[in-house]
Amino acid sequence: MTASTIKLQTTARDHHLARMAALALGLSVLEAAIPSPLPGVKPGLANIITLIVLARYGWRSAAWVSLLRVMAGSLLLGNFLAPGFFLSLGGALCSLLALGLCRHLPARWFGPVTHSVCAAFAHIAGQLLVVWLWLIPHAGIAYLIPVFAAAALLFGTVNGLIAAHFLAEPHPRLAEAT
Amino acid sequence: MLLAQIKIGDWLTLLGGALTTGWLASTLWLGGTADKAIIRSGGSVFREVSLARDQVIEVPGPLGISRIAIHDRQARVASDPSPRQYCVRQGWLKQAGEIAICLPNQVSLELGGGSKPYDSLNY
Numbered sequence: 678m679t680a681s682t683i684k685l686q687t688t689a690r691d692h693h694l695a696r697m698a699a700l701a702l703g704l705s706v707l708e709a710a711i712p713s714p715l716p717g718v719k720p721g722l723a724n725i726i727t728l729i730v731l732a733r734y735g736w737r738s739a740a741w742v743s744l745l746r747v748m749a750g751s752l753l754l755g756n757f758l759a760p761g762f763f764l765s766l767g768g769a770l771c772s773l774l775a776l777g778l779c780r781h782l783p784a785r786w787f788g789p790v791t792h793s794v795c796a797a798f799a800h801i802a803g804q805l806l807v808v809w810l811w812l813i814p815h816a817g818i819a820y821l822i823p824v825f826a827a828a829a830l831l832f833g834t835v836n837g838l839i840a841a842h843f844l845a846e847p848h849p850r851l852a853e854a855t
Numbered sequence: 856m857l858l859a860q861i862k863i864g865d866w867l868t869l870l871g872g873a874l875t876t877g878w879l880a881s882t883l884w885l886g887g888t889a890d891k892a893i894i895r896s897g898g899s900v901f902r903e904v905s906l907a908r909d910q911v912i913e914v915p916g917p918l919g920i921s922r923i924a925i926h927d928r929q930a931r932v933a934s935d936p937s938p939r940q941y942c943v944r945q946g947w948l949k950q951a952g953e954i955a956i957c958l959p960n961q962v963s964l965e966l967g968g969g970s971k972p973y974d975s976l977n978y
Contacts, residue, residue: 787862838860
């Protein structure tokens with residue numbers, strides 16, 4: 678009997694997406710170490726990668742990177758299929774939906790900052806929807822919405838600026854990585 | 856230099872985001888002054904009282920009597936037999952939607968109101 682190996686046919690694009698997802702994964706693991714005053718309020722640094730991928734390679738690639746990051750991130754952090762995983766997934770899906778709509782805005786006037794802020798608001802909306810429909814069906818969580826909205830505005834702007842900064846560089850340092 | 860990355864539309868988006876956040880805060884946090892206190896015991900409503908009249912209400916629970924004080928359009932749990940006294944230490948509740956829960960004694964005090972069923976024109 679001969680040993681058989683299963684080899685998946687991968688393309689250069691697959692490798693490329695995997696590299697960028699790994700980069701995003703690194704950022705989200707790094708971020709998990711930052712203490713947060715309120716569960717759910719965190720910078721979302723991995724979204725910088727999603728924004729860059731969206732601008733350079735389109736929505737489908739961004740969706741792959743974002744969802745791979747959510748999957749692999751939950752495996753690494755040990756909350757796969759736990760509530761935290763569904764919160765991330767709900768947020769990521771809503772963000773991707775928002776990004777899909779935002780990228781059709783005229784690029785002359787709207788840049789990564791707009792994409793980032795819209796995605797951040799969609800992210801908290803998705804998360805709060807999961808929380809409200811599934812985890813805490815109580816009107817009391819409405820009290821926290823302004824806090825989440827303010828965090829989304831702040832971190833959305835910062836992430837958008839960082840993404841815009843990398844995208845604007847003529848010889849981007851990220852180019853080797855992405 | 857970093858600000859140069861923000862395009863005109865981005866500024867509009869930021870303005871929209873700030874306005875949305877401000878609007879959310881004003882509607883969800885400043886939900887109007889409270890006009891009634893809802894007191895629950897063992898999961899069902901024990902009494903609903905107006906905040907207009909100062910009074911002390913005694914609510915029986917499994918551990919004993921919780922005293923709820925209403926004074927100057929505010930309400931608080933004045934005393935409670937629960938061991939950790941969380942609801943007592945919460946102090947005065949002022950705005951609609953605020954709630955103090957004495958879990959061991961199964962008593963809660965919630966302020967309601969905000970959206971009034973009448974306005975000054977057709978009241």
